[in-house]
Amino acid sequence: MGENDTAPEDKAPDDAAHGGTAESGAALLGAADIRELAAALDVRPTKQLGQNFVIDPGTVRRIVRAAEVGPSDVVIEVGPGLGSLTLALLPEVARVIAVELDPVLAKALPETVEAKAPGLADRFEVVHGDAMRIAELPGPPPTALVANLPYNVAVPVVLHLLELLPSLRKGLVMVQAEVGERLAAAPGSKIYGVPSVKMAWYAEARRAGSVGRHVFWPAPNVDSALVAFTRREPPATVATRQQVFAVIDAAFAQRRKTLRAALASWAGSPAMAEAALRAADVDPTARGEMLDITAFARIAEHRMV
Numbered sequence: 001m002g003e004n005d006t007a008p009e010d011k012a013p014d015d016a017a018h019g020g021t022a023e024s025g026a027a028l029l030g031a032a033d034i035r036e037l038a039a040a041l042d043v044r045p046t047k048q049l050g051q052n053f054v055i056d057p058g059t060v061r062r063i064v065r066a067a068e069v070g071p072s073d074v075v076i077e078v079g080p081g082l083g084s085l086t087l088a089l090l091p092e093v094a095r096v097i098a099v100e101l102d103p104v105l106a107k108a109l110p111e112t113v114e115a116k117a118p119g120l121a122d123r124f125e126v127v128h129g130d131a132m133r134i135a136e137l138p139g140p141p142p143t144a145l146v147a148n149l150p151y152n153v154a155v156p157v158v159l160h161l162l163e164l165l166p167s168l169r170k171g172l173v174m175v176q177a178e179v180g181e182r183l184a185a186a187p188g189s190k191i192y193g194v195p196s197v198k199m200a201w202y203a204e205a206r207r208a209g210s211v212g213r214h215v216f217w218p219a220p221n222v223d224s225a226l227v228a229f230t231r232r233e234p235p236a237t238v239a240t241r242q243q244v245f246a247v248i249d250a251a252f253a254q255r256r257k258t259l260r261a262a263l264a265s266w267a268g269s270p271a272m273a274e275a276a277l278r279a280a281d282v283d284p285t286a287r288g289e290m291l292d293i294t295a296f297a298r299i300a301e302h303r304m305v
């Protein structure tokens with residue numbers, strides 16, 4: 001799927017539409033279903049929790065297709081909300097473990113699954129909690145992350161789950177368009193930064209399409225992007241992940257400065273920063289935005305204090 005892909009479904013959904021029943025055994029949620037569910041639960045979507053619910057069955061189908069998940073996948077879904085994406089995932093995969101922070105939504109979801117996908121409810125489990133803080137999950141280890149993420153915490157959630165769950169081999173997340181570009185950016189581009197390099201420690205990320213704001217209720221102020229990722233081995237290094245991430249944070253905290261200046265307090269002094277950079281075969285007058293993850297790992301190895 002190309003960057004500017006506009007799938008046939010990427011049009012304004014009919015506001016009154018019900019999602020209808022799919023042959024797969026799960027009914028998908030349309031705009032009218034979402035409003036009915038929200039009214040029944042007295043849910044008023046909050047910005048604080050990034051609650052923008054997908055009201056377009058075409059969009060959730062598109063997400064599931066782009067995720068390339070199958071019958072052997074155990075999916076972790078973050079922020080299932082009222083269940084739009086959950087219901088599209090269930091017929092396709094072995095199991096969905098959904099982590100939801102809102103207690104009202106977490107409590108209501110099993111009932112929605114039972115009502116809309118009666119034959120598939122045994123594949124589903126909901127965990128009430130904060131996806132940025134969970135330390136363990138029930139059941140078999142997840143192989144894929146598929147989520148329409150709460151936008152304000154999208155990057156920390158993805159990084160936390162990649163660190164916590166080595167079983168996670170791939171993922172497809174819907175995020176704010178600008179965040180999607182950052183996650184998938186390559187060295188040398190203006191938007192390359194901390195999310196791009198930290199993501200590259202764990203996985204190869206790429207843009208997998210765009211989604212307009214009209215497929216959500218309420219509609220957010222920004223458009224969205226689909227980002228796909230595939231796990232890869234971190235660079236071979238004697239430095240720990242924390243040590244490498246400390247260099248990345250220092251380099252981008254003052255991204256307009258040369259690395260010699262930006263890494264001065266991390267190294268102990270500008271001269272020590274220069275020594276570490278030279279030992280790592282990195283030009284001390286370069287800026288962080290030019291370096292890939294392997295260069296950051298080499299620099300971390302050469303800190304002298």
Ligand SMILES: C[S@@+](CC[C@H](N)C(=O)[O-])C[C@H]1O[C@@H](n2cnc3c(N)ncnc32)[C@H](O)[C@@H]1O
Nearest residue numbers: 052053054079080081084101102130131148150
């Ligand atoms: C963008 S909505 C997506 C809802 C649903 N998946 C959909 O596509 O309609 C984000 C969801 O994440 C939940 N959420 C927000 N912060 C969270 C966190 N830290 N951990 C888990 N869920 C969170 C919100 O309550 C909300 O249900």
